[in-house]
Amino acid sequence: MYHLDFRSDRSMDLVGIGRLCIDLNADQFNRPMEETTSFTKYVGGSPANIAIGAARLGLKSGFIGKVSDDQMGRYIQKYLKENQIDVNGVSVDDTGAVTGLAFTEIKSPEDCSILMYRDNVADLKLNPSNVSEEYIQQTKALLISGTALAASPSREAVFLALDYAKKHEVTVIFDLDYRAYTWKNEQETAVYYNLAAEKCDVIIGTREEFDMMEQFENYSQDDHRTAKKWFGYCAEIVVIKHGSEGSIAYTKDGQSERSGIFPTKVLKTFGAGDAYASSFIYGLMNGWELKKAMEFGSASASIVISKHSCSDAMPTVAEINEFLQTASISEKQ
Ligand SMILES: Nc1ncnc2c1ncn2[C@@H]1O[C@H](COP(=O)(O)OP(=O)(O)O)[C@@H](O)[C@H]1O
Numbered sequence: 001m002y003h004l005d006f007r008s009d010r011s012m013d014l015v016g017i018g019r020l021c022i023d024l025n026a027d028q029f030n031r032p033m034e035e036t037t038s039f040t041k042y043v044g045g046s047p048a049n050i051a052i053g054a055a056r057l058g059l060k061s062g063f064i065g066k067v068s069d070d071q072m073g074r075y076i077q078k079y080l081k082e083n084q085i086d087v088n089g090v091s092v093d094d095t096g097a098v099t100g101l102a103f104t105e106i107k108s109p110e111d112c113s114i115l116m117y118r119d120n121v122a123d124l125k126l127n128p129s130n131v132s133e134e135y136i137q138q139t140k141a142l143l144i145s146g147t148a149l150a151a152s153p154s155r156e157a158v159f160l161a162l163d164y165a166k167k168h169e170v171t172v173i174f175d176l177d178y179r180a181y182t183w184k185n186e187q188e189t190a191v192y193y194n195l196a197a198e199k200c201d202v203i204i205g206t207r208e209e210f211d212m213m214e215q216f217e218n219y220s221q222d223d224h225r226t227a228k229k230w231f232g233y234c235a236e237i238v239v240i241k242h243g244s245e246g247s248i249a250y251t252k253d254g255q256s257e258r259s260g261i262f263p264t265k266v267l268k269t270f271g272a273g274d275a276y277a278s279s280f281i282y283g284l285m286n287g288w289e290l291k292k293a294m295e296f297g298s299a300s301a302s303i304v305i306s307k308h309s310c311s312d313a314m315p316t317v318a319e320i321n322e323f324l325q326t327a328s329i330s331e332k333q
């Protein structure tokens with residue numbers, strides 16, 4: 001049985017780096033945003049959601065990020081503390097930057113979209129001086145997220161964090177999290193994603209995100225070739241998510257596992273990936289077999305997409321286990 005090694009002599013389990021933003025989820029479902037009259041505010045940002053999910057599962061979580069010097073920034077910091085996330089790596093912007101906003105539109109359970117306001121956002125103002133080597137040295141794993149590579153100085157901060165992680169044998173997990181609105185063009189995205197992915201131990205992304213990243217090789221749709229490419233660098237595990245068709249994971253020793261999904265009453269589809277990642281990481285950190293970790297992630301994803309929020313909806317271990325008592329997995333035919 002394959003399992004990923006983590007350094008045990010660390011005070012924290014998972015430190016995320018990148019986007020801390022606000023989700024404004026439409027209160028009126030099954031209609032376009034033009035007709036929405038109210039939204040509910042939640043902490044958001046893919047890496048933040050994953051760190052929150054990990055903390056809700058009992059992992060000791062921390063975060064390296066930058067928040068705006070206003071009510072939204074203070075709201076984010078307060079929420080992280082209330083959810084047992086260490087905020088010593090979170091700094092406050094002093095340039096007048098604002099908090100990124102993610103307006104979500106729920107036209108139907110299958111037709112959801114996100115409108116992101118990303119101009120002059122504090123999260124992309126994170127700079128190398130905000131990244132502490134000592135802070136990274138104390139964690140078993142570092143979670144990086146693709147959107148933090150979209151602009152300087154955040155880009156340089158992430159690469160410095162990567163260097164510190166490699167220096168101190170911190171396991172690096174790369175959640176690809178591709179958001180086109182944050183990038184100038186796909187070529188630039190692919191270059192920076194490749195430079196980061198080459199240093200990572202675990203890479204998690206959708207088929208489409210891997211296709212974007214591998215556009216110079218044109219591996220399109222070939223999961224096995226994708227995994228083989230990344231095993232040629234530092235990767236130990238490559239997970240390719242296929243939405244409602246489930247996921248597949250490959251390990252460097254040549255094994256692969258598929259996981260189906262747990263059918264659920266879908267309210268909105270976004271949040272699935274963040275929930276999957278947090279619970280999958282929890283399984284890896286507990287030394288579980290790959291398939292068990294994948295199914296735990298799939299169960300978490302099903303719970304979150306049946307609810308209105310992402311961060312708030314992240315389940316506890318007890319909630320996932322209760323869900324698994326009655327849920328049945330549906331394998332892709
Ligand atoms: N409609 C769905 N019903 C049940 N589970 C789902 C559904 N969509 C996604 N999932 C689960 O969430 C995981 C991640 O979803 P996916 O859409 O692939 O990633 P992302 O949300 O990052 O785009 C999937 O591998 C699957 O396990």
Ligand SMILES: O=C(O)C[C@@H](O)[C@H](O)C(=O)COP(=O)(O)O
Pocket residue numbers: 019021022023043044045046047049102114269270271272273274275310311
């Ligand atoms: O990442 C963002 O800025 C938006 C998220 O906060 C939002 O909850 C979302 O899109 C979740 O993304 P997913 O889990 O990758 O579907």
